[in-house]
Amino acid sequence: MIVVQALVNGLVSGTLLAVPAIGFTAMFAVLRFPNFAVSGVATLGAFAGYLAYGAGLQMAGSLAAAFVAAGLAGLLFDKIAHLPLVKEGALPAAIASIATGLVLENVVRLGFGNEPRGYDRPIARDVFFGEIRVSPQQLETMGLALALMLAVFAALAFTRIGKAMRATADNPDLAALKGIRPERIATLASLIGMGLVGVGGMLLGLDSSIDPLTGTRILVSLFAAAVLGGLGSVPGAVLGAFLIGIAEELSVLVVGSQYRAAVGFVAILAVLTLRPRGLLGERAF
C-alpha cells in the first residue's frame, strides 16, 4: 500500500515537474543552448505568484502572474545576455545563463530575504480512494498543470505559430528559407519557455514553501526529466518528468527523503550511458 501511495504521489509531483521541464526542453530545441537561468526564473515565478495570490487573485490568476513575470524576465536576459553569445557556441551562453540565474535569485533575496514563505491556502480535508490519500489542493494544482500542458500541446500541433516553432527547431535554415522569421520564433520560445518555468516554480512551491533557493532545488530534477526524455523533445520531457517524479517518491521508501535530489543525477548518468539520446530521441516534437 505504501508503494501505491508513493506511485500516486510521484504521479502528482511528476505532473507538476512536467511544466517547467517542457519549458526548458522547448527553449533548448529552438535556442540551442541549455538555459541554466531556469533556477532563478522558477524562483521569480514562484514569488510573483505568491504576491498575486496574496493580493487576492485566484489560483489561475496567480499562475498567470507567475507566467508573465517569469516569461518577461527570461526574455529580457535572453535578449541582452544569452542570445548574442550563442553565435560563439552553446557554452558561453550557458555560462552567462548561470550568472542570470544568480542575478534573479538575489533580486528576490533583496526583496524578500531568506525566510521561507507559504501560500496561504485554505485547509481542506484529504480525499481517500480506498487507502490512497490525496489532498484537494494536489488535485487542483495537478488539474491546472494538466490543462496547461494540453494547451501547449494543442498550440504546437494546431496553430501556425506552433508549427513554425516546430519547423525552426527541426531545421532552422529550412524554416528561414520558408519565410519563418527566426528572431520572432526565438522571442516566443524564450517567453513561453520561461513562462512555463515560472509557473512550474510556483506549482512546485504550492505544497511546501518558497524561498530564494526554490528554483535551485528543482534544478537537478528538471534537467533529469529533460535529459531522460531526450533533450529538446517536448513529449520526452513529459515522460521524463513522470518517471523522475515516481522514481523520487519510490526512492524515499528505500534511502530516505534526504537523497531525493540525487535520484535525478543518477538517472542522468544512467540514461547517458545506456541511451544517450534519451528515451524519445532528440527530435523536437
Place this chain on the structure above:
Amino acid sequence: MLSYLLFIATIGGIYGLLALSLNLIWGGAGMVNLGLAGFFAVGAYASALLTTAGQAPIAAGWLVAFVAAGIAGLTVTLSTTRLREDYLAIVTLGFAEVVRLVAANEIWLTRGTDGISGIPGPWKRALGPDFNGVYFLIVLGVLLVVFFVVRRIDRAPYGRALRAIREDAQVAEVAGKNVLRFKTEAFALSAAIAGLAGALYGHFTSYIAPDLFLPLITVYIFLAVASGGTGRPAGALVGAYLVMALLESSRFFVEGIPGVTAVQRAALKELLIAVALIVVLRLKPSGVLPERIPPAPRSS
C-alpha cells in the same frame, strides 16, 4: 592589516589554482566544468577527513585530495565525454549538487551541516602568528608548480592537440588523435587540481562545511578565467586576483550603504559578481590577457 592582506593573497592563490584548473579544460579543450565547486569540495573533505579522523600527515591528505578529485573527474566524464558539451554542462552541475547533498547528509562521516572543524595546519602551533605568512608561501609554491606544469602542457604537442579538439573534434579525430582519451585525461587532471585547491583551503581556514561549496564559487572562477583571458594560464592567475579584488572592494562598498540588512548585503555582493560575469562575457570575452596561438613548428 598585514594579516588581512596575507589572508586575501592566500585565498586569491587558491582561487588561482581553481582558475588554472578550469582554464586547462575550458581554454584548452573547450570543455566546461560547472561543478568546479563539487571537485573543490571532494578535495577539501578527503584531506580534512584523512588528517582529522585518520590522523594522517597533512602532505598525505593533499596527495589523496588530488587523487580523489581526479578519480571523481574520471567517473563524471566517462559517461559523457563522447557526447556533446551541453550534456557535460548538465552532468557537472548536477555533480556539485550531489556532492553537497552527500556532505550534508552522511553525518557519520562528514558531520553534516555542522562541518568539520579543527583541520590541522602545517606547523601551526610552532609558527603561531606567522602561520598566515608561511601558509601563503606554501600556496604560492603549489600555485607556481601547477602554473608551470599547466603552461608546459599548454605549449606542448599535447596542448596543441587539445586546442585542435576544441576547434573541431572531428578534424582532430581524423588526424588520428584519440579525442575521447585526450578529453578524459584533461578533465581528470583539471578535477584533481581543483581537489588540491580544496585541500589547501581546508587546512588554511581549519573549517569546512557543505555551505562553503555553493555554486557561487564556480561562478567566481568562471569570472576569473573569462576576465583574465581564456586559454592562457597567466590570464587565469591575473583573473583570480581581479575577482578577489572585486570581492573585497565590493564588501567595503556594500557596507557603506545605510539601512541594508546582512542578508541584503550578501545578496548585493552575489548580484554584483553575477552581473560582472555577464558583462565580461558580452563585452570582453577575450579577457585582459588574450590567448596567443603560437605558430606551428616547421616540419623538417
